[in-house]
Amino acid sequence: xxxxxxxxxxxxxxxxxxxxxxxxxxxxxxxxxxxxxxxxxxxxxxxxxxxxxxxxxxxxxxxxxxxxxxxxxxxxxxxxxxxxxxxxxxxxxxxxxxxxxxxxxxxxxxxxxxxxxxxxxxxxxxxxxxxxxxxxxxxxxxxxxxxxxxxxxxxxxxxxxxxxxxxxxxxxxxxxxxxxxxxxxxxxxxxxxxxxxxxxxxxxxxxxxxxxxxxxxxxxxxxxxxxxxxxxxxxxxxxxxxxxxxxxxxxxxxxxxxxxxxxxxxxxxxxxxxxxxxxxxxxxxxxxxxxxxxxxxxxxxxxxxxxxxxx
Amino acid sequence: xxxxxxxxxxxxxxxxxxxxxxxxxxxxxxxxxxxxxxxxxxxxxxxxxxxxxxxxxxxxxxxxxxxxxxxxxxxxxxxxxxxxxxxxxxxxxxxxxxxxxxxxxxxxxxxxxxxxxxxxxxxxxxxxxxxxxxxxxxxxxxxxxxxxxxxxxxxxxxxxxxxxxxxxxxxxxxxxxxxxxxxxxxxxxxxxxxxxxxxxxxxxxxxxxxxxxxxxxxxxxxxxxxxxxxxxxxxxxxxxxxxxxxxxxxxxxxxxxxxxxxxxxxxxxxxxxxxxxxxxxxxxxxxxxxxxxxxxxxxxxxxxxxxxxxx
Numbered sequence: 203x204x205x206x207x208x209x210x211x212x213x214x215x216x217x218x219x220x221x222x223x224x225x226x227x228x229x230x231x232x233x234x235x236x237x238x239x240x241x242x243x244x245x246x247x248x249x250x251x252x253x254x255x256x257x258x259x260x261x262x263x264x265x266x267x268x269x270x271x272x273x274x275x276x277x278x279x280x281x282x283x284x285x286x287x288x289x290x291x292x293x294x295x296x297x298x299x300x301x302x303x304x305x306x307x308x309x310x311x312x313x314x315x316x317x318x319x320x321x322x323x324x325x326x327x328x329x330x331x332x333x334x335x336x337x338x339x340x341x342x343x344x345x346x347x348x349x350x351x352x353x354x355x356x357x358x359x360x361x362x363x364x365x366x367x368x369x370x371x372x373x374x375x376x377x378x379x380x381x382x383x384x385x386x387x388x389x390x391x392x393x394x395x396x397x398x399x400x401x402x403x404x405x406x407x408x409x410x411x412x413x414x415x416x417x418x419x420x421x422x423x424x425x426x427x428x429x430x431x432x433x434x435x436x437x438x439x440x441x442x443x444x445x446x447x448x449x450x451x452x453x454x455x456x457x458x459x460x461x462x463x464x465x466x467x468x469x470x471x472x473x474x475x476x477x478x479x480x481x482x483x484x485x486x487x488x489x490x491x492x493x494x495x496x497x498x499x500x501x502x503x504x505x506x507x508x509x510x511x512x513x
Numbered sequence: 514x515x516x517x518x519x520x521x522x523x524x525x526x527x528x529x530x531x532x533x534x535x536x537x538x539x540x541x542x543x544x545x546x547x548x549x550x551x552x553x554x555x556x557x558x559x560x561x562x563x564x565x566x567x568x569x570x571x572x573x574x575x576x577x578x579x580x581x582x583x584x585x586x587x588x589x590x591x592x593x594x595x596x597x598x599x600x601x602x603x604x605x606x607x608x609x610x611x612x613x614x615x616x617x618x619x620x621x622x623x624x625x626x627x628x629x630x631x632x633x634x635x636x637x638x639x640x641x642x643x644x645x646x647x648x649x650x651x652x653x654x655x656x657x658x659x660x661x662x663x664x665x666x667x668x669x670x671x672x673x674x675x676x677x678x679x680x681x682x683x684x685x686x687x688x689x690x691x692x693x694x695x696x697x698x699x700x701x702x703x704x705x706x707x708x709x710x711x712x713x714x715x716x717x718x719x720x721x722x723x724x725x726x727x728x729x730x731x732x733x734x735x736x737x738x739x740x741x742x743x744x745x746x747x748x749x750x751x752x753x754x755x756x757x758x759x760x761x762x763x764x765x766x767x768x769x770x771x772x773x774x775x776x777x778x779x780x781x782x783x784x785x786x787x788x789x790x791x792x793x794x795x796x797x798x799x800x801x802x803x804x805x806x807x808x809x810x811x812x813x814x815x816x817x818x819x820x821x822x823x824x
Contacts, residue, residue: 405811415814417807417814424807497808504728505717
């Protein structure tokens with residue numbers, strides 16, 4: 203690898219634009235964005251990240267319409283919605299060198315497996331973002347809070363290459379870290395996403411709405427418990443006091459709507475299988491009891507399918 | 514009691530109009546309807562029950578705007594929505610003689626208790642309707658299928674008075690019966706209402722939609738199981754094969770929407786506490802495990818409250 207790593211950012215929604223934008227801003231690496239609908243705007247007006255700590259404007263970013271224009275990279279950050287994964291086998295090859303790393307920043311379960319199947323397991327990493335972001339316009343991202351990034355390798359502990367990428371993020375001001383066990387981190391993230399993204403859709407409830415309703419709050423905690431029990435049945439031990447930790451870190455989010463809820467309410471596709479379907483099936487296979495997850499998955503699958511039909 | 518019983522029908526939605534209309538049609542009793550918005554229409558055009566077996570038109574029915582106009586009765590059939598129960602203490606007294614019977618045909622739990630508290634337990638009966646009806650216009654009821662009526666007494670086995678009322682319904686062509694244990698019948702009805710009315714709202718799903726979706730079908734059956742377990746924990750034994758019986762009798766309903774779903778979709782109040790809240794609280798108090806009911810209640814309470822706010 204070169205002194206300055208070359209990154210491609212695939213998927214210019216909130217997550218790709220935020221983490222790619224931070225990397226680009228720090229100057230220590232060469233960042234290229236693949237863009238479609240935002241390309242003309244971003245080429246003209248740059249990328250903007252609005253945060254409660256202030257606004258970051260990047261007047262010039264490298265944005266391309268095809269991965270051929272970007273060419274081979276050291277690191278590919280994948281921030282597409284999981285429902286679009288089928289495009290990756292065509293999209294990624296022009297970015298690949300023998301040692302190119304693929305980091306999926308996507309939600310839920312099954313994404314590392316998908317990349318490993320198509321491009322080989324040895325180059326696959328996963329990143330867990332715990333961040334409150336929304337894309338509010340072409341090339342404009344609103345950052346509401348949090349922003350940690352945990353990067354791990356698929357099926358092995360972190361290597362030197364992971365630590366190097368983590369340093370790039372740290373230098374850009376992201377609270378990044380390398381994690382020993384990627385899959386347990388995926389389950390830890392699901393402990394939040396399953397209830398909050400799920401109740402966001404099924405109850406049309408913001409984070410604050412869930413926390414402030416006695417009944418939804420109880421169900422959110424019990425969905426967290428079921429998720430932890432499923433992870434435990436699969437050999438990934440998460441302590442039960444993680445529930446209170448997650449509740450505590452949710453209060454400051456206020457009326458935040460998860461990206462799933464925003465997608466749903468805008469009539470866009472929802473990551474039903476990655477966030478609820480796969481975890482539910484894993485729980486069942488492991489013999490865990492997940493009755494609320496069963497019902498929530500059934501509801502969200504139905505509601506998401508209706509929403510798409512209506513368009 | 515006289516040779517011909519005098520009935521007052523309180524609540525002229527689908528259930529009140531259907532069962533009251535059938536009684537009026539049979540001619541063996543004196544039936545009076547309390548009406549508000551439908552009064553002028555029904556006084557002019559009568560009452561119509563459309564059924565797959567044909568249409569019944571009652572050109573003249575006794576309809577009044579106040580219970581004072583109706584005066585003392587032998588039997589009061591209460592078919593108001595449970596969310597309107599607060600009006601009953603003012604509405605009912607003009608209908609009462611010392612031996613007037615009050616039969617609540619309302620959904621869910623808590624209605625007999627409410628009537629007993631206000632008018633004395635000894636005159637309280639309950640009726641369970643298993644029928645697919647919708648009110649489709651002023652004084653016009655569509656009957657899609659089923660139509661049984663099970664009548665029991667509050668806290669005691671059926672007396673002669675109950676058998677007499679059952680005969681009146683039977684003579685009018687209703688498949689009516691007296692039940693030994695009213696409360697167990699209430700729980701048996703909840704075995705259907707909790708999942709189908711609930712998923713109707715939470716998943717915007719008709720009966721056919723629930724049955725045809727693998728995931729919703731599974732959750733519906735498991736909600737039935739939880740309801741049966743809650744009833745069992747309270748001492749009301751319902752055999753588990755009742756689930757398959759309820760599923761089998763649901764298939765012919767096709768794209769039927771429960772009254773709760775229709776109310777919800779029309780922005781009207783939903784009987785959240787009678788159908789989900791009270792059964793959930795009973796289950797919890799009895800130590801039964803009801804995780805899906807917990808989540809469904811939380812969702813419906815939230816969705817119903819939002820719907821009312823939006824008006």
